[in-house]
Amino acid sequence: MKSSGKVAAITGAARGIGRACAERFLQEGVKVVISDVDGEALAKTASELGRPSELRAVVADVARRAEVDHLVASAAREFGRLDIMVNNAGVARNRDFLEISEQEFDEIIAINLKGAFFGVQAAARQMIAQGDGGVIINMSSVNALLAIPSLATYAMSKGGMKQLTSVAAVALAPHGIRVVAVGPGTILTEMVASAIFSSEDARRSVLSRTPAGRCGEPSEVASVVAFLASEDASYITGQTIYPDGGRLSLNYTVPVNEGA
Numbered sequence: 516m517k518s519s520g521k522v523a524a525i526t527g528a529a530r531g532i533g534r535a536c537a538e539r540f541l542q543e544g545v546k547v548v549i550s551d552v553d554g555e556a557l558a559k560t561a562s563e564l565g566r567p568s569e570l571r572a573v574v575a576d577v578a579r580r581a582e583v584d585h586l587v588a589s590a591a592r593e594f595g596r597l598d599i600m601v602n603n604a605g606v607a608r609n610r611d612f613l614e615i616s617e618q619e620f621d622e623i624i625a626i627n628l629k630g631a632f633f634g635v636q637a638a639a640r641q642m643i644a645q646g647d648g649g650v651i652i653n654m655s656s657v658n659a660l661l662a663i664p665s666l667a668t669y670a671m672s673k674g675g676m677k678q679l680t681s682v683a684a685v686a687l688a689p690h691g692i693r694v695v696a697v698g699p700g701t702i703l704t705e706m707v708a709s710a711i712f713s714s715e716d717a718r719r720s721v722l723s724r725t726p727a728g729r730c731g732e733p734s735e736v737a738s739v740v741a742f743l744a745s746e747d748a749s750y751i752t753g754q755t756i757y758p759d760g761g762r763l764s765l766n767y768t769v770p771v772n773e774g775a
């Protein structure tokens with residue numbers, strides 16, 4: 516209950532990792548504003564999560580600055596303040612490197628990188644006005660460091676997020692605001708099902724690069740987010756923490772257990 520009484524906003528929280536972060540924060544006594552571009556899925560998630568006195572849902576497309584500003588303003592209006600901002604919304608498209616169009620490049624960068632930048636700015640302005648600091652957490656990926664050519668736009672966006680996190684951490688440190696990132700390996704969500712686990716070969720190749728021998732669960736990312744949001748992480752800023760089952764440490768591939 517280290518963050519009990521705080522207020523958090525989470526983008527892309529209708530499902531997957533964002534939803535798991537909302538569940539974890541609610542368990543810890545944090546008031547939560549969940550947000551997503553998919554209003555129908557968001558409303559369903561909000562009703563499944565329950566806790567109407569500690570939860571609000573705000574539809575927002577992170578690629579639109581006014582909608583991100585509206586999300587932060589809603590958190591402040593509904594719960595009086597904002598202490599924790601999780602810029603989690605993200606999309607991935609599988610595409611041959613030479614086939615990536617200008618439109619697709621713009622779309623992925625607008626959601627994954629520009630959206631997170633809008634979130635950092637909007638949250639920081641609110642936190643500075645409150646005057647007692649805060650924490651901003653960006654959902655990055657091991658692809659901030661690793662290269663998968665078929666996910667080039669995604670990798671470029673997450674590489675940019677690494678620098679967004681560093682630059683914002685330095686810019687906002689004088690205000691007592693920490694900015695950190697979480698860079699998961701392969702986590703079992705719909706994004707992975709659609710963009711990565713598209714075939715048995717793809718699944719085997721992911722596991723051959725995963726020393727833990729399994730994919731991660733959204734709750735295993737949410738627990739890292741909860742730690743980074745808490746006072747236990749009070750001296751961590753500017754860094755990306757990678758819950759990746761050993762992916763970044765691996766040199767050669769690992770043998771894949773047929774039943775895994």
Ligand SMILES: NC(=O)c1ccc[n+]([C@@H]2O[C@H](COP(=O)([O-])OP(=O)(O)OC[C@H]3O[C@@H](n4cnc5c(N)ncnc54)[C@H](O)[C@@H]3O)[C@@H](O)[C@H]2O)c1
Pocket residue numbers: 526527528529530531532533550551552553556575576577578603604605606626654655656657698699700701702703704705706707
């Ligand atoms: N699942 C993984 O293996 C993995 C690994 C590393 C990083 N990540 C990152 O974690 C984050 C969440 O991924 P996930 O696996 O839960 O994905 P997901 O596809 O299950 O959920 C993403 C959510 O973001 C929402 N979203 C999409 N575009 C949006 C927009 N423009 N504005 C607001 N919301 C939008 C979707 O509607 C969806 O609810 C992403 O940033 C992703 O890059 C995921």
